[in-house]
Amino acid sequence: MRIAHISDIHVNYGTDFNKKMFEKGVEIVNKTKPDLIFISGDLTTDGLLSEYKLAKKSLTTLNGEKAIVPGNHDERNLGFKLFPEFFGDATFIKEFDEITLVGLASSEPDKDDGRLGVGRHRLIEAGIKMQKHMTIIGFHHHLVPIPNSGREKNIIEDAGETLDIILRNQVPLVLMGHRHVPYGVKIHKTLLVNAGTFSCNRTRAHFGNTFNLIDIEEKQITVTVVDIGKEKHKKMIKFNLEDGSCINRYYDRDIRI
Numbered sequence: 187m188r189i190a191h192i193s194d195i196h197v198n199y200g201t202d203f204n205k206k207m208f209e210k211g212v213e214i215v216n217k218t219k220p221d222l223i224f225i226s227g228d229l230t231t232d233g234l235l236s237e238y239k240l241a242k243k244s245l246t247t248l249n250g251e252k253a254i255v256p257g258n259h260d261e262r263n264l265g266f267k268l269f270p271e272f273f274g275d276a277t278f279i280k281e282f283d284e285i286t287l288v289g290l291a292s293s294e295p296d297k298d299d300g301r302l303g304v305g306r307h308r309l310i311e312a313g314i315k316m317q318k319h320m321t322i323i324g325f326h327h328h329l330v331p332i333p334n335s336g337r338e339k340n341i342i343e344d345a346g347e348t349l350d351i352i353l354r355n356q357v358p359l360v361l362m363g364h365r366h367v368p369y370g371v372k373i374h375k376t377l378l379v380n381a382g383t384f385s386c387n388r389t390r391a392h393f394g395n396t397f398n399l400i401d402i403e404e405k406q407i408t409v410t411v412v413d414i415g416k417e418k419h420k421k422m423i424k425f426n427l428e429d430g431s432c433i434n435r436y437y438d439r440d441i442r443i
């Protein structure tokens with residue numbers, strides 16, 4: 187199964203949104219023919235009705251099934267009331283052919299901070315207990331500090347409790363965004379993966395606009411970072427689900443700034 191993991195699109199009518207980059211990114215995503223497109227939040231910049239309308243219209247050009255959770259920007263200005271109207275439930279468990287996806291809203295209205303809370307922790311546990319497929323968790327904020335993304339802020343405030351549930355249950359994959367740089371790290375038997383920003387002009391150093399391709403096979407998860415501007419694919423991580431071994435090329439020079 188192939189997942190295109192997209193994050194931080196930041197559609198708006200001001201300076202945040204790079205429309206040309208978005209269109210180029212969509213073209214590349216469509217060529218990769220993903221089975222699922224997971225969008226980990228910040229589809230808009232200020233959660234405005236006009237931005238939601240533009241985001242919805244823009245996403246129609248992305249071919250394939252989509253699962254979407256909101257980010258902190260989407261919850262600004264009562265945007266949290268608009269999200270379900272445009273993109274469905276902000277928190278969900280969805281079954282696909284090969285995975286169970288638990289999608290979680292990690293934001294609080296009008297705050298940049300992230301928090302899951304007891305209710306969403308219970309949903310993670312419910313998704314794990316289903317045991318029909320591999321369970322993957324996805325939300326906007328980051329669970330561990332992300333290198334090359336500036337001073338730490340907005341990490342989910344119950345990161346310790348969330349990590350404990352995820353690591354204890356050996357959830358193989360967690361997908362996140364928010365910090366505008368791609369990153370991945372294996373902790374215990376879990377791969378934590380952050381997507382960079384798909385089409386926001388607020389990029390960091392030379393990271394540019396990127397998305398992640400996640401290829402899930404029976405015994406292996408491969409994460410590839412796609413640089414939209416340079417049209418380059420870089421394999422970042424190979425994680426062997428059977429023996430727990432992990433090759434992480436993030437720290438090779440060609441991935442770093």
Ligand SMILES: [Fe+2]
Nearest residue numbers: 228257258364
């Ligand atoms: Fe964000």
